[in-house]
Amino acid sequence: MRFDLITIFPEFFAGPLDYGIVRRARETNLIEAHVHDLRAFTHDRHRTVDDRPFGGGEGMVMKCEPLFEAVESLVPPESRATPEFANTAIVLLSAAGKLFRQATARRFAKLDRIIMICGRYEGVDERVAQHLATDEISIGDYVLSGGELAAALILDSVTRLIPGAVGNADSTVNESFSAHASQERDNDLPAIERRGASANGAHGILDYPHYTRPPSFRGWDVPEVLMSGNHEHIRVWREKQALEKTRRNRPDLLG
Numbered sequence: 001m002r003f004d005l006i007t008i009f010p011e012f013f014a015g016p017l018d019y020g021i022v023r024r025a026r027e028t029n030l031i032e033a034h035v036h037d038l039r040a041f042t043h044d045r046h047r048t049v050d051d052r053p054f055g056g057g058e059g060m061v062m063k064c065e066p067l068f069e070a071v072e073s074l075v076p077p078e079s080r081a082t083p084e085f086a087n088t089a090i091v092l093l094s095a096a097g098k099l100f101r102q103a104t105a106r107r108f109a110k111l112d113r114i115i116m117i118c119g120r121y122e123g124v125d126e127r128v129a130q131h132l133a134t135d136e137i138s139i140g141d142y143v144l145s146g147g148e149l150a151a152a153l154i155l156d157s158v159t160r161l162i163p164g165a166v167g168n169a170d171s172t173v174n175e176s177f178s179a180h181a182s183q184e185r186d187n188d189l190p191a192i193e194r195r196g197a198s199a200n201g202a203h204g205i206l207d208y209p210h211y212t213r214p215p216s217f218r219g220w221d222v223p224e225v226l227m228s229g230n231h232e233h234i235r236v237w238r239e240k241q242a243l244e245k246t247r248r249n250r251p252d253l254l255g
């Protein structure tokens with residue numbers, strides 16, 4: 001899997017790419033991450049990437065030309081018609097995009113290439129969402145000052161779903177939002193249709209509670225069933241706890 005990150009702050013990614021699972025995935029060539037300085041695709045003395053909004057209003061808007069040029073240097077327009085392009089996503093990070101969920105991460109993890117465009121200022125000229133990006137994605141209902149954190153988050157969550165990235169593959173099957181523990185429902189994305197993938201994603205429920213030693217801490221005991229050695233009882237207890245926690249913290253997942 002190859003990630004390309006287009007940003008005006010290339011140094012930003014030094015941290016997120018250099019720790020834990022993402023770092024190991026890069027070292028073992030499971031993923032490649034290439035960071036591109038958007039200003040390298042400008043042609044004026046000031047390396048301008050933004051301009052005033054048509055129609056007035058506050059702030060500056062990121063211009064089309066450098067963004068199209070940056071993406072097209074990676075994926076030439078004519079290659080969009082090739083079968084390989086079906087395995088590429090061009091993601092515009094945007095507070096006004098479709099919500100990124102675990103189902104989105106699972107879909108992205110099957111691709112060969114993800115290009116992410118990090119916005120800044122008041123946002124990005126709408127023609128990028130309309131004519132360049134395949135997906136306009138928001139990581140949550142809040143506004144960040146730039147798309148870099150969102151891109152790092154997506155890269156992280158997608159990478160850990162690539163087979164081999166996480167030591168024990170079961171870790172990514174039995175966890176919060178996993179398809180495994182779920183109802184089948186998914187409002188995830190028209191791109192699914194574009195790419196002919198399964199329309200059955202799942203938002204899943206939350207993970208069950210985990211405990212480790214000591215068995216008693218400040219008078220708070222680990223539930224006895226977990227020390228019983230009875231795997232069936234433990235399985236049933238965990239299922240019940242996962243449901244209870246979902247009901248308490250994320251009732252929306254239960255519909």
Ligand code: SAM
Nearest residue numbers: 093094095119122123138139143144146147150
């Ligand atoms: N004016 C925009 C709005 O109200 O939707 C917000 C622009 S924000 C200050 C600048 C950039 O941060 C956006 O272009 C986008 O790339 C990124 N960004 C902000 N919030 C985001 C979110 N929730 N998810 C993904 N990207 C986000």
